[in-house]
Amino acid sequence: MISSIFWLVPAASLVALIFAWYFYKTMMKSSEGTPRMQEIAQYVREGAMAYLRRQYTVVGKVFLILVIILAVLAYMGVQNPFVPIAFLTGGFFSGLCGYLGMKTATNASARTAQGASISLNKGLQVAFRSGAVMGLVVVGFGLLDIAAWFLFLTKVIFTPEHMASGMHFMGLTFVHEGTTDHQKLIEITTTMLTFGMGASTQALFARVGGGIYTKAADVGADLVGKVEAGIPEDDPRNPATIADNVGDNVGDVAGMGADLYESYCGSILATAALGATLPLISDQAQMQAVLAPMIVAAIGILLSILGIFMVRTKESATQKNLLNALLLGTGGSSVFILAGVGALAWLEWISWGVFGSVVAGLVAGVIIGQATEYFTSDEYGPTKGIAKQAQQGPATTIIDGIAVGMYSTWIPVITIVLGIIAAYGFAGGFSTEAGAFSRGVYGIGFAAVGMLATLGITLATDAFGPIADNAGGNAEMAHLPKEVRERTDALDMLGNTTAATGKGFAIGSAALTALALLSAYIEEIKIWLSKTPEKLSAFLEASDITSIQEASIRDFVSYYDLSVMNPLLLGGMFLGAMMAFLFCAMTMKAVGRAAGAMVDEVRRQFRDIAGIMEGTATPDYARCVDISTRGAQREMLLPSLLAIIVPVAVGILLGVAGVIGLLAGGLTAGFTLAVMLNNSGGAWDNAKKYVEKGNYGGKGSPTHKAAVVGDTVGDPFKDTSGPSLNILIKLMTMVSVVMAGLTIAYSIF
Amino acid sequence: MISSIFWLVPAASLVALIFAWYFYKTMMKSSEGTPRMQEIAQYVREGAMAYLRRQYTVVGKVFLILVIILAVLAYMGVQNPFVPIAFLTGGFFSGLCGYLGMKTATNASARTAQGASISLNKGLQVAFRSGAVMGLVVVGFGLLDIAAWFLFLTKVIFTPEHMASGMHFMGLTFVHEGTTDHQKLIEITTTMLTFGMGASTQALFARVGGGIYTKAADVGADLVGKVEAGIPEDDPRNPATIADNVGDNVGDVAGMGADLYESYCGSILATAALGATLPLISDQAQMQAVLAPMIVAAIGILLSILGIFMVRTKESATQKNLLNALLLGTGGSSVFILAGVGALAWLEWISWGVFGSVVAGLVAGVIIGQATEYFTSDEYGPTKGIAKQAQQGPATTIIDGIAVGMYSTWIPVITIVLGIIAAYGFAGGFSTEAGAFSRGVYGIGFAAVGMLATLGITLATDAFGPIADNAGGNAEMAHLPKEVRERTDALDMLGNTTAATGKGFAIGSAALTALALLSAYIEEIKIWLSKTPEKLSAFLEASDITSIQEASIRDFVSYYDLSVMNPLLLGGMFLGAMMAFLFCAMTMKAVGRAAGAMVDEVRRQFRDIAGIMEGTATPDYARCVDISTRGAQREMLLPSLLAIIVPVAVGILLGVAGVIGLLAGGLTAGFTLAVMLNNSGGAWDNAKKYVEKGNYGGKGSPTHKAAVVGDTVGDPFKDTSGPSLNILIKLMTMVSVVMAGLTIAYSIF
Secondary structure (H helix, E strand, C coil): CCCHHHHHHHHHHHHHHHHHHHHHHHHHHCCCCCHHHHHHHHHHHHHHHHHHHHHHHHHHHHHHHHHHHHHHHHHHCCCCCCHHHHHHHHHHHHHHHHHHHHHHHHHHHHHHHHHHHHCHHHHHHHHHHHHHHHHHHHHHHHHHHHHHHHHHHHHHHCCHHHHHHCEEECCEEEECCCCCHHHHHHHHHHHHHCCHHHHHHHHHHHHHHHHHHHHHHHHHHHHHHHHHHCCCCCCCCCCCHHHHHHHHHHHHHHHHHHHHHHHHHHHHHHHHHHHHCCCCCCHHHHHHHHHHHHHHHHHHHHHHHHHHHHCCCCCCCCHHHHHHHHHHHHHHHHHHHHHHHHHHHHCCCCCHHHHHHHHHHHHHHHHHHHHHHHHHCCCCHHHHHHHHHHHHCHHHHHHHHHHHHHHCCHHHHHHHHHHHHHHHHHHHCCCCCHHHHHHHHHHHHHHHHHHHCCHHHHHHHHHHHHHHHHHHHHHHHCCCCHHHHHHHHHHHHHHHHHHHHHHHHHHHHHHHHHHHHHHHHHHHHHHHHHCCHHHHHHHHHHHCCCCHHHCCHHHHHHHCCCECCCHHHHHHHHHHHHHHHHHHHHHHHHHHHHHHHHHHHHHHHHHHCCCCCCCCCCCCHHHHHHHHHHHHHHHHHHHHHHHHHHHHHHHHHHHHHHHHHHHHHHHHHHHHHHHHHHHHHHHHHHHHHHHHCCHHHCCCCHHHHHHHHHHHHHHHHHHHHHHHHHHHHHHHHHHHHHCHHHHHHHCCC | CCCHHHHHHHHHHHHHHHHHHHHHHHHHHCCCCCHHHHHHHHHHHHHHHHHHHHHHHHHHHHHHHHHHHHHHHHHHCCCCCCHHHHHHHHHHHHHHHHHHHHHHHHHHHHHHHHHHHHCHHHHHHHHHHHHHHHHHHHHHHHHHHHHHHHHHHHHHHCCHHHHHHCEEECCEEEECCCCCHHHHHHHHHHHHHCCHHHHHHHHHHHHHHHHHHHHHHHHHHHHHHHHHHCCCCCCCCCCCHHHHHHHHHHHHHHHHHHHHHHHHHHHHHHHHHHHHCCCCCCHHHHHHHHHHHHHHHHHHHHHHHHHHHHCCCCCCCCHHHHHHHHHHHHHHHHHHHHHHHHHHHHCCCCCHHHHHHHHHHHHHHHHHHHHHHHHHCCCCHHHHHHHHHHHHCHHHHHHHHHHHHHHCCHHHHHHHHHHHHHHHHHHHCCCCCHHHHHHHHHHHHHHHHHHHCCHHHHHHHHHHHHHHHHHHHHHHHCCCCHHHHHHHHHHHHHHHHHHHHHHHHHHHHHHHHHHHHHHHHHHHHHHHHHCCHHHHHHHHHHHCCCCHHHCCHHHHHHHCCCECCCHHHHHHHHHHHHHHHHHHHHHHHHHHHHHHHHHHHHHHHHHHCCCCCCCCCCCCHHHHHHHHHHHHHHHHHHHHHHHHHHHHHHHHHHHHHHHHHHHHHHHHHHHHHHHHHHHHHHHHHHHHHHHHCCHHHCCCCHHHHHHHHHHHHHHHHHHHHHHHHHHHHHHHHHHHHHCHHHHHHHCCC
């Protein structure tokens, strides 16, 4: 039976959605400014919606094919029968969040500009609370989906009657006869674990497609507009300028949101699945262990909302005041959440060890964010050093930027390593006692849940960035007074800082989530082994036990030889590292091709449409939007399919050990590579801005030209390939989890 | 007792050294050309020797410190007492090879130019046979060192009397009482395994120092000479031109030689150690298993010499004839070696399974080499694509080159994965029977030995490159007639092709060697566990066995939890991936700093020494050589020490599981990253040359400028950071092997 505290979970998610609705309505009530501002905002809105329409059409087709495959596999008995439907709900809610976030963001930009024309605080409020809509719908719908499925499975499917007699429908077995309460929880949580696949697939296309879109538009706009035609950023005469503004939303709102939606659901579900298998004595305790990650998430939501209300600044705010205002919100939320989780431990709902794991996750998130800030901000040595090297030309700029990115991996990697070991150690200890491992990996899951507990407000600070950026674009294109542009610039710079720390947070949480999923993968293997009689008997015989319930993690490690000494596993590791590099290569090439098409179109418009440069004719914005959109859709398919197919192929060719190797290799190499790409890109971007501030010759100097080369190289690094790796490492794990049945049934080894 | 066939091993190594001496003498007898040619050659020789002197001084100090540390550890009982001395012999022979190779190469360049002024075949003969000196001293001294130690340990230390009564000296235990014949072999081979550390340390400094030197000189010469002063490559007026020519020898002769010396010894020793632990019935069979890798290497030496004599071409040879001449030599050797190893199998000296493993290694080496050729030669799409992108400026050149490098990882990775699995499968099968694993990893060792069996001739084709390159420089500086320069250019281009495939071969063999060492690491752990009573009893109790002889690999995997699910191991994997990136960052930054010093010096000379540009004054070549030398020595220390310290630190902090994770993570991420860096760099280099041939505007066009940026970025990629990773992955493994006793005694976990 479910404890009454469970109801906190749907309640918190509904509260999140209500506040999201409230923030949205408040924002919509504020003025959108002059007709010109409204007109520009309307262009961006239309472009964004056009993109989403096409994106969802393509994704819809892919989902249709995948649902059919999943349904066929379910009918073949190697797939959980709920997965095809749950795949759809996960994908649907993730897509809905993207839609709502984009709708809010594209409505908020002109209003932010208008707010900024009144005061800085007003501008901040509009932009930040609109960002909060994205944060709250993500956590709200994410947790709601989880709560609804948990209720449905617990109350409708796994009823005492079904558990006693079994449940079959259309040849599919939903509940086995004689299921016990403990088995019920394991079945429910491992089933729910596979639900993340819908969110993962949606995230994949959102991140990869969004990343390609935004950089194709950006590069196209810059290369022809700024460099060739010599007109400034965000100039309305540039045909690609609207596409560029749309791109900020597509990449940083929809892409980032879908990415973190996946991490959020994945970490909660994985931890719940790990909780179901903890060696506890009572069914009540087991239920608590399953509900605990959801409760922590619910507490996180409520206290994030409190944090959102704490973000405000005085009218005469400086850049530092602005940053402090945001830090007060996120820091305040973190402290409240720690207190809340501490209360859970005090009430003995979770152990103090698990509390320690949550602390480890939260602290790791903060350190990784701050390290990102250090390596990419122009206030510190690394970025300044790149600007200095730019004096010697583009080659040294590139070498130094790559070296900075590679060098910058050390803090995030050591933080993650310490975080993992601490989370495992707090919750499980390092004893050889049988249950220590289960408790330890449960702790690692909680580190991910802890890191993501602040997501409601962290994502608000992320989504704030593109809104502020677009507000600046709107102010520029609508020729608002200089002081308004200065205020939107201040907000934009703040957005750049939060974007950098946000990227660190996204990859850090992706790593922990993937790790929790990797641990839960073994549980999925266990479930499918128990459903495949001939494989089961081979396993039981080799492990010298009589039932799979007795099987310990060591039995699985030994049976599948999950040691690094196994060449299949090691081979998988090599392939995992390769996948990270290959995926980056493909997304980089994709940006190049899509940007090339955009360059051609912008050149064509300058040539064919008379009067653009004089401002007497309006460029064909929609066509540029369309080209970016088409390019993104076309280019995202191949790398995306690769990320889905390779884990399945490795499962069949190299078996369970190969899959574990693939995931571990992809996770470690992918994480390191992603940090490098994000930080190289961020550092180049800010090195260019540092030169533009007047250092080493300022704008137009040879140093600036070299710095621009660095920035251009960094664009696909930090906005396409790097962030896409977050998805790759999670998705490959999720696909492996969902396809565990297939691997068990058909693997060669 | 040792089979008489063993004597083939020292015999083959002596034959190699005799032929090396013969080739050297023949080369020295040929004319060095005009006084001007001799003068230039003398500058390069002096520069090279000045570099080696200083290099060996620094390395000597590091060796002294390490020997003291090793001796103290030996006295503490956590280090094998032979290691300090063996460390020195390994380092000494590796250094000697570097010295002889450099001496030969720097004497050969002017003679090659002189030979080319007679005919192309004559030039080819001088250059190639001089390269063969390097190839033959490496395999000769490498195998001689192994044979000598094997004899010494077998005949002097592990005598029947010592084995019965034990052997102690100065408080150190050399032989335990009651050692059996089988234990003797295990002790001998695991002791010898640690001998590779000397060669590894020497290789580290040779590769890192050489890599920094060559690129500092190259970048300095190009940036000021070609770009600023507008004088051609290899112009004697350029003060850095001699340093540049020295750099080719330092990096590609000494660095490459030391790298492969390490792989060669490491793979033979690791395979012998794995052979000693094979579950065989007779002592005779065990001895055969230990000797087999040495015998295969000896056969490889003899048949490589045969191949060297097959390399000749007609006087009117085209570029294609030249390449075919080399291919005939290397291909012919490979086929002969396969036949020889097949004969061993037919004589039942090795199993046909092991023969299969040798084939897998040889074939994998060829495929990786050819893939490198495909991705970096301007005859194929990838490099042409970069040249095409260069039309749009440096940024797209860089993005495309990085994408090509990342993309190019797929063939080498899949080849290595298939090679590993095939080598394991042929030799061990995939049964769960206890001995299958031992036989399988023995097979992986043989794949490495097989790949490196052709080293005598493969390294000759590598060392040929810088000799031909220097010959071109000599011809240019000595103003030889145009047709001579054309012939040296043809030889130089051939050298570029062999350099590319050589790099693929070096990283491929490094990966297999590291893998063999990783497998042998467990044997080292076993030895130290058996010598540490309290740890041993804990292990025996946990494994439920009464003596360590009964322990299977599964017992170790289980006791140390070497599964990927262990957070300590996973943490190690993260750190391994990070090490690869960090090491690259440090070496890249080092090149930047060293090149900066060179740029300043060249500029200073142009400014301060009147008459340089008019050709009336001679530049101060020696000072440029000195600056490169100092820069390389200063910059190589920090990354090198990191590579030595981190495995020790991880061993103490995270234990055996952490070390295994570190090595596996470093190996997989490092291999992939090295392939990417090598191939990006190679492709940029050849894309530039492709433009210089007149494509897309040719020399001096904006496209060419962009391509030059790519080439400059690629220089440290392909000649410093990429090759240094070969060493990193092997050295970290070797350090772990040597420090296994310390890890067992003092690790926290």
